[in-house]
Amino acid sequence: MQNIKDYVEANKQRFLDELLELLRFPSVSADPQYKEGVLNTAEFVAKKLEDAGADKVEICPTAGYPIVYGEKVFDPSLPTVLVYGHYDVQPADPIELWDTPPFEPTVRDGKIYARGAADDKGQFYMHVKAFEYMMKNEQLSCNIKFMIEGEEEVGSANLGIFVKENRERLKADVIVISDTSMISLENPSLETGLRGLSYVEVEVTGPNRDLHSGVYGGAVANPATILAKLVASLHDENNHIAIPGFYDDVVELTAEERKALNEAPFDIEEYKSDLGIANIWGEKNFTTIERTGIRPTLEVNGIWGGYIGEGAKTVLPSKAFAKISMRLVPNQSSEKITKLFEDHFQEIAPDCVTVKVKPHHGGEPVVTPTDSIAYRAAEKALTDTFGKKPIPTRGGGSIPIVALFEKELGIKTVLLGFGLDSDNLHSPNEKYGIENYLRGIETIPLFHKYYAELSK
Amino acid sequence: MQNIKDYVEANKQRFLDELLELLRFPSVSADPQYKEGVLNTAEFVAKKLEDAGADKVEICPTAGYPIVYGEKVFDPSLPTVLVYGHYDVQPADPIELWDTPPFEPTVRDGKIYARGAADDKGQFYMHVKAFEYMMKNEQLSCNIKFMIEGEEEVGSANLGIFVKENRERLKADVIVISDTSMISLENPSLETGLRGLSYVEVEVTGPNRDLHSGVYGGAVANPATILAKLVASLHDENNHIAIPGFYDDVVELTAEERKALNEAPFDIEEYKSDLGIANIWGEKNFTTIERTGIRPTLEVNGIWGGYIGEGAKTVLPSKAFAKISMRLVPNQSSEKITKLFEDHFQEIAPDCVTVKVKPHHGGEPVVTPTDSIAYRAAEKALTDTFGKKPIPTRGGGSIPIVALFEKELGIKTVLLGFGLDSDNLHSPNEKYGIENYLRGIETIPLFHKYYAELSK
Incomplete structure (x- = not known):
């Protein structure tokens, strides 16, 4: 049995190659001309889930693009983790601003440049590789289910129907989504709210x-x-x-809540210089962190x-x-x-x-609890990997399905994101750090372990 | 010798066919992909000027698209008319709104639908056909010069240089431009100003x-x-x-001038209904005619x-x-x-x-005089053809070269336009009435005749 650190070290080139292969599929769900590309991506994902050891892998048809499902339910007495992700990507326009083609992933300075690198192929695929490790090394501490959809970037129109029709199959204790960012590798953070x-x-x-x-x-x-x-x-x-x-x-935050929020490391000069702007903009009487988080x-x-x-x-x-x-x-x-x-x-x-x-x-907007078992498990896992307790933050983006899952399945979500705000999501030259990718793979089995332990 | 009415009647099908041929050239000067189309149009125009009997026909190169020149100077004691027009056209976008393709001219309900039908191919070509008549029937009463450019729709950037370098060749007593509209066939009008x-x-x-x-x-x-x-x-x-x-x-107009301007036939309900709008818009305290003419x-x-x-x-x-x-x-x-x-x-x-x-x-904006020989000659010619004295109007459009000619050549312009405001210039489904085209050809020799007579 290898520990996760050694396993990642031994397999990192293959992990990278597989992700590059996944990134080569042009799975733009918004644009009908990429239909073939989207469908091929679903097949690739299903294949990789099977290879990693998932059972009951299925490319579930919907009125739009299919949802890839797979699971490993081996002990009903253990908690079940449902992993959600999406294999579709944003359109690549304006294409002329990309330094390298969006669907020909390129590694530069330790980062993978490609459309979907961080959002969300690079992030959901960490779960597939972490699952592979847990299977091969008998480290599975929870049951696991995967639901990887192909319409997140166009509003997940068919996911609600799928969820309603598959309540039994999707039964779980917690949902884990890696589709958000952390402050930095030096300052790990955990998102506790989504707009x-x-x-x-x-x-x-x-x-x-x-x-x-x-x-x-x-x-x-x-x-x-x-x-x-x-x-x-x-x-x-x-x-x-x-x-x-x-x-x-x-909902207005209390003065204390706002104070806590503004304690996250943030350098306004660095922010302006990174964006090339002379001045910021926004709602009067709120800070930049508040403008993107709670307003x-x-x-x-x-x-x-x-x-x-x-x-x-x-x-x-x-x-x-x-x-x-x-x-x-x-x-x-x-x-x-x-x-x-x-x-x-x-x-x-x-x-x-x-x-x-x-x-x-x-x-719908959501706030995820910071006092739950899932949050504490994620906190412990991140602390192990990064040597530092993660800072709770409020994310500016939206993952509408978090509210949907809560409503339809009654399950809370933990947002275990490893991206960075500077990853150029939805922009030209989207990227994902190789280190973020590998550290994510390292962290996930720890989350499962702590989640099982804390659930006892 | 045929009179012009009979000549037009006898040749109208050929006149139409030739114009359709001219309209098939996609001479979009704004878009580099049509370069070949623009250059071929210049050759066609030169050929037609030669066929009609012009001397010294030349496709004069410029830094951009060439200017087609031709002349018939047969008696230095007679006045000289310089005809200006342009063989380039506006882009056809949005192409999907055309009922028939912009460069496949189609005749429907007595109108020719094509990009450039009225602006300006159909209008400058009337002068070529009127010239053909005058040559064949020994009806030339003035010397005549043609200057047909290919960059009007992109701002005539090279025309100024050409004019400066060809002052002698372009010497004339009046410039005639048919690139504007009249109120209607029932209400002929003459534009006396351009913005x-x-x-x-x-x-x-x-x-x-x-x-x-x-x-x-x-x-x-x-x-x-x-x-x-x-x-x-x-x-x-x-x-x-x-x-x-x-x-x-x-320059603010006097109350009398404004009153005269507003006497032109204009039905606001018809205007709104033609455009499909519930209400008009514009500068407070001015009428629609004023908003498009003098403001x-x-x-x-x-x-x-x-x-x-x-x-x-x-x-x-x-x-x-x-x-x-x-x-x-x-x-x-x-x-x-x-x-x-x-x-x-x-x-x-x-x-x-x-x-x-x-x-x-x-x-630059221009006002053309209404007391000049040229204006009176145009007025008489239009009265002959339409049986009604034309109404002086102020056009909303711009033909920047009118000011240029005045400055560089010291020559005034008469705006002998036969289009209609409803011709969809610069819009999908641009059109030009066949009757407007033929009446124009009829009117032009009369203008030359009266201009020579009044100049004596």
Whole structure:
């Protein structure tokens, strides 16, 4: 029997090669042209689960992309850990900003550059390799179930149905998700909250066709101008979101809670210099950590209208569009916020245009408990690997399925993320540190061990 | 000898076929992929000028696309008419909104649908066919020169140099341009003014890379949001342009001039219904005719940033862009306005972003005299063809070279346009009425005749 450290050391090249292979699949769920790539990824994942020793491996069909399931249930008296992850990735655009192609993973300076490296292929695959170790070395201390989906980046539309229809199969004591980040390898941390999401697309229509801006300009509402005015009005001069009722359900933290949150290591000058910005931006009276952790936000994810090609075209466009997402905090409701947005946007649109608001997807905010067995097991495992107790943090991102699992399965989640905020998730040159990957594989069996021990 | 009416009647099918052939060339000057198409168009135009009887036909090279020149100077005692037109066309985007392909001209309901049908192929080619008639029937009453360029839609960057270097060759008494519209076939009109243009592209940069909107949203300025705020601030609540000094040089019309202008037939309900809008928009205290004729405007011609593909992507983009053009009226200066815009835009940008303003092209506003021989000759010619005296109007569009000709050659221009505002210039489904085309060919020889007579 090898201990995990030795096993990782002995197998690290293979672990890396397998991840690179997984990263070569272009599994962009948002774009139909990658359908084949997404489906092939599901098959690869199923194969690897089987190779590692999972039973009942199945590529479960859904109305969209399949969910890969596998399990090792060997002792009903032991607790069961359900591992959730996703094998789909974000679109790679803007492709021209990648230093190396997004689906040709490249190792530079100890980091793996590829779309999905950290989000979430590199992270869920740590669980597959940790499971392989536990199987080969008879170190399995909990039952384990895997549920790896292919539609996380498009809102997990079919996961809810799957979960409802598979309550018995998915029965577990805790869910573990590695799809978040830690402060740094020197400052391990554990996320204890995730924001929810409302995502909408707005369409502003002016004239029924594109017009010559010389002939009609100045006399007919330009939907791009009106859209700019509408978007501009969504934040007030203090960068508060100006949608009536938006903050009604927001849980305000106590002064102590805010103080504790702001004790996490954070260097504003380093932050600005990393992003190349002269100044930060955000809601008045809140710190950067608070703005991304405990406050709701509204961001334009995309805006377009009119002529966007080379050179100049004097057109007054017929339509302009924006994709807008709002991050939600406890106790905001995604459905309610989407409705508030929709009503407000219709309300403020002038009568010289028509507007449509199309809800994309949403998810509810969650707070994970820090006094649970699962949290304490994760804390102990991280302390063993990193030699330092992890700092509890509030993540800015959203994993809508955490709330879904809690509601449908009654199971809490522990967010055992090994990424870094600087991993360029959803951006060009996404990366994942090899050390983060290997340390993750090291940590996971310890989590299972401590979880079983503390559950006794 | 045939009179022009009979000649047009006898040759109308050929006139149409030749125009369709010309329209098949995809001469998009803004897009380098059409280079071959633009160059082939120049050759076609040169060939047709030669066929019609022009001397000294030459495809004159420039730093960009060539200028096609040809002339018939047969009697130095007669006045000389210089015909200007352009053989390049606007880009066809958004291509999916065309009912028939932009470069496969189609005749429906007596109208020719194709990119460039009215702007300007169908209009300058009337002069080639009218010239053919005058040559074949010994009806030439003035000397004639043709200068047909290929860069009008990208700002005529090389025309100024050509004009300066060819002052002698281009010597003429009047310039005639058919590149504007009339009110209707029932209400012929003559444009007596054109707006100038300042065209800029703005780039707003926030963080140095695209970011995950969950991790950074709410704490880092989103360039799309900031761009929206900047664009929104460019018009105040009365839709006045809010750039300090913007209106300083604007010549205000007298109450009588405004009254005369507003006497042109105009039905606001028809206007709204044609455009499919519930309400008009524009500068307070001005009518629609005034807004498009005598007032400067600022329009967003294109806006883009972030993820604009299918589905949803939670990105906080690094950059956002807009193409913005301003139409200018006498005595505004394109250079001065561009500078005012640039300074203002830099001034209002918050320090959490950086902005760049790139001037595209510009042109000066002009007013053409209504008491000139050329205007009176055009008025008489139109009265003959349409049975009704044309109404003087102020066009909203810009033909920057009119000011250039005046400055460099000291020659005034007459705007003998036969298009309609509803021709969808710069829009999908651009069209030109066959009747407009044929009536134009009929009118032009009359203009030459009256111009020679009135010049005596």
